[in-house]
Amino acid sequence: xxxxxYAADGVGGDFYWRDCVTGNYKQEAATAMVNASxxxxxxxxxxxxxxxxxxxxxxxxxxxxxxxxxxxPLDVRPIWPRSPEPSFFEFRHRFDDIDDDVDGSRRGSYQxxxxxxxxxxxxxSRAMVGLHCHRKDVSDPDLVKSRQDAEIKKAVxxxxxxxxxxxxxxxxxx
Numbered sequence: 814x815x816x817x818x819y820a821a822d823g824v825g826g827d828f829y830w831r832d833c834v835t836g837n838y839k840q841e842a843a844t845a846m847v848n849a850s851x852x853x854x855x856x857x858x859x860x861x862x863x864x865x866x867x868x869x870x871x872x873x874x875x876x877x878x879x880x881x882x883x884x885x886p887l888d889v890r891p892i893w894p895r896s897p898e899p900s901f902f903e904f905r906h907r908f909d910d911i912d913d914d915v916d917g918s919r920r921g922s923y924q925x926x927x928x929x930x931x932x933x934x935x936x937x938s939r940a941m942v943g944l945h946c947h948r949k950d951v952s953d954p955d956l957v958k959s960r961q962d963a964e965i966k967k968a969v970x971x972x973x974x975x976x977x978x979x980x981x982x983x984x985x986x987x
Contacts, residue, residue, distance in 0.1 A: 816891040818882055818902045819939050825878030826939030828931075831971065832981035838943070839876075842929060843868035846946045850908060850925040864908060871906060875941070880904075892930065892965055899934035901969060902941075926951065928961070930968035937987040942980055944968040 819826035830842040843865045847853050853861050871888070874880055880888035892903045906927045926949035931941045945968040950960050971980070979985035 816900070818880070818889050818891070818900075819878055819933055819941055820875040820880045820889045820902065820904065821878060821882035823878045824939070825876050826933070826941050828872060828876050828941050828943065829980075829982050829985065830943040831945075831975065834981075834983055839869055839872040840865075842872060842943050842946070846906065846927050846929060849946050849948050850927055851948055852908065852925055867908075868906060871904075875904060899932050899972070901930060901932050901965070901972070903965075904929040904931060904943075928964065930965060932968075932972050940987055942972075942982070944971045944980065 828838055828842070830838040830845070833841045835841065846868055847861060847864045850864070852864065856864070871880075875889070882889050886905075886907075888905055890903050890905070892901050906929075908925045908927070927946065928949055929943055929946040931943045933939075933941050945964065947964045949957075949964075951957050975981065979987075
């Protein structure tokens with residue numbers, strides 16, 4: 814398998830989110846990412862919906878194979894292992910601007926760098942299985958890489974540990 818993700822090859826594939834029992838994989842992944850952002854607790858309902866809609870649109874582009882893997886800013890990149898099978902990828906998203914409140918005041922700006930790790934393997938046709946998401950912690954530049962590596966390891970471990978039950982996805986077709 815090459816280091817090109819289905820999310821960026823112009824063809825795309827089917828996206829699944831682990832432990833999704835509703836079949837609404839993209840919605841559940843978007844909700845998990847908004848929750849992981851830490852912004853959901855304080856954001857008004859309409860702001861949370863806007864964040865989820867933004868992620869849903871990007872996940873639609875992921876399934877269509879229209880994300881950027883080589884042009885900056887990157888939407889997706891290979892992470893671990895670079896070879897052999899299976900290939901793990903990082904889906905990237907950034908929240909860094911918010912709209913004015915209804916009363917016209919600004920609530921202040923925030924920034925959240927979100928990461929979702931997914932796997933694609935030859936024996937799953939063109940499936941991309943989302944395994945883990947988190948908010949990237951950049952508060953200490955000396956610890957960014959080790960913290961991110963720990964989050965990537967969680968995704969890799971989930972892949973192995975949950976392979977037998979197909980990551981809790983009822984009727985996973987592969």
